[in-house]
Amino acid sequence: MSGKPTEYIAPNRKDTGPGVEDAGLAPGTVLGDGRYRLIGNVGHDVRGNAQLWRAKDSALGRDVALTILVGDRSDTQVTAKARRALERAMHAASFHCVGAARVLDVISANQGLADSDRVLGIVVAEWTHGTDLAELVKDSPVPPATAARLLQALAVAVETAHHVGLVLGIDHPQRIRVSADGELRFAFPGVRPEASATDDVRGLGAVLFYLLTGRWPLPDAPDGVQTVQMPHDGQPITPRSLRPAVPLELSNAAVKALAGPDSTINTGGIRTAAAMIPVLERAAASENSGTLMHQSPIGNPAPENEIWRDRDPEPDTATKRKLSVGMAILSVATLLIVGWLGFQVAQMFTSNSSAEGQFEIVEDGLDDGEDGNAEEDVEETGPPVAAGPIGPSGVAEWQPPGKDLDDAARAGQAIDGDPATAWTTSAYFDSFDSDRALKEGVGLMVSFSEASRLAEVTVNSPSAGGVIEIRSSPTANPGGLDETTLIDTMNLTNGDTTVNFDEVAETEHVLLWVTGIVPVPGGYQTRISEVTFQEAE
Structure with a gap:
């Protein structure tokens, strides 16, 4: 059986079966x-x-x-x-x-x-x-x-x-x-x-x-x-x-x-x-x-759709031939790499000996400082400087393939400019780090009209203690979390929480991946009221 059944729509039934009220319902009602x-x-x-x-x-x-x-x-x-x-x-x-x-x-x-x-x-x-x-x-x-x-x-x-x-x-x-x-x-x-x-x-x-x-x-x-x-x-x-x-x-x-x-x-x-x-x-x-939970009776063949082996399978002739060719190619590649490394080492020593005695020492002019010592010009680097807010072009809830969405209809409320509205995760009975957790996280995919240079992100939330991973994504709908790149991690406080990136994050899509949900009446949940971004200078 295929792991993903195709869509099947049952044909319309003309009656509702014995004992069930007809109620005059029909397609189109x-x-x-x-x-x-x-x-x-x-x-x-x-x-x-x-x-x-x-x-x-x-x-x-x-x-x-x-x-x-x-x-x-x-x-x-x-x-x-x-x-x-x-x-x-x-x-x-x-x-x-x-x-x-x-x-x-x-x-x-x-x-x-x-x-x-x-x-x-x-x-x-x-x-x-x-x-x-x-x-x-x-x-x-x-x-x-x-x-x-x-x-x-x-x-x-x-x-x-x-x-x-x-x-x-x-x-x-x-x-x-x-x-x-x-x-x-x-x-x-x-x-x-x-x-x-x-x-x-x-x-x-x-x-x-x-x-x-x-x-x-x-x-x-x-x-x-x-x-x-x-x-x-x-x-x-x-x-x-x-x-x-x-x-x-x-x-x-x-x-x-x-x-x-x-x-x-x-x-x-x-x-x-x-x-x-x-x-x-x-x-x-x-x-x-590929094993059975019970042994097949002696003398009886394995039942259909079951796997039954009494010894390890042997590779066929084609597999052996492919393996031999692969090993030969690997050997040749290894010899080429060793030869190239030897050539590079020889060139290094040759260059050092030929250049010996040809260098002229030139003293740099001294600065006018009282100590009379030359000072090196060192360019100091630091976190990117925010130039101003940048508005997203859209937002959608994202889950890895095979996982149900929590509250997709309200995703837009996370960027609508109104902290009174919010997107929330579902109320789960266990936190995401629990052994009984149904998911590893829940995400909001925020998109911009073009690739943007981001310096910081601020999340307004009442869910103090919640954890959000800020990730860049190549597309608005990646095939999995492994296709995204971690930028920073945010530990939510009650109200605004801001993270200044260590480096400029140049991306068109940002995933807010909620990995920490906090206790609420009836379970665990995290609420995101508003998300804002600052563009780098």
Whole structure:
């Protein structure tokens, strides 16, 4: 399987599935005071009476994911459940994690939904580019190590959410997508009112089971998804029993997570996402090392998509020939270099002997100083002198490839001249230097209309203790942090913090790479209110 799946758009479904209110929704329908235009129906969750749609946000010109709660507004029980689901979605709006789409907006029935009297509320989230989970396993299950790697980001998202008292609601296959970065992502927030942390853990087990076997093991699966009926007692059905190539540890992890606290199946049980993560890490590591987590039975060939070796591979004839030619070229180059060095040494001694006795000592005229000694003219150097402010032509949030942006829409507020507005990082549960950190940093890429000679930079911020690396960049969108060059490091104080560069920084793009975030209520975060630059003389 490719590490980055191509974009897959599910075909429009003509019905919403059994048990889900139709609500008269169709591609082209506009909701939310005309802001969101429906593009295509992605699926439905019959347990929460929710429709899952891809839509276009006309205000910002971007695609979004809509979890649309539908039902009869006159039914007090239905409306109460919808209201509770919307409240839980609002609580999750501040949650940011790679494995879960960020909630952008929550719309209740009395907020711009008069155009559809069957819609009880909408949860708006970032659109996850990639492919449907069902499309990924449509033809065949994925290799076990790949399944583990895909699931890691989602497991981390579940563990992080539970750490702050949130429930995601990942126990439905159509709410999960495979991102363009090759990771599973919870794409349609809007958890059912009755969902618990246990349901999330069971969801992890179900997704792992689905990836390994192509069959969904929980009830109420959507149409078109192959299922398997799990027994409530006795011997459980395992991924390994359906597909012998699955490693034993990975198969057991899926079944133990699926068991749940009310199950009578004696599997030991996995109760938290944290217990699942080490198993996934070990299984994913086998993909990188080219080894299996279990031994293949003697006499049986290695299963398809797995690597099985009983001895080290030998280089082929072409490889040997290329190696011989390379060694010969290296030998010739070494001889040439040694000869050139010898010639240079000989020339040095020859020049010294021939020049001996030919030099004439000429006394310089003395200065008029009282000591009568000549003084050398020494040019003193120092930091560049600031000539005046220089205004950036633009700014954008930057992340290394594969990392989600934190607050890209507000990047411009860092250079708008108004310290009352600001760009902030997301509120993380761990600092960037923690072993549990999701990222190593967050960046703002500031650009100028042309290459400029910069002498200093000032950052206005209330995040005393935060750390920012000032880096020059060859482009506005480098392929990685290693393509940028460190100019200086700034330790933020409360208010203005200024760094005078040791040398003139001549560049068209400056990256403010935030490596230190400070404690705030609910986590760690750094805020940048305003950034100004001074041009060198």
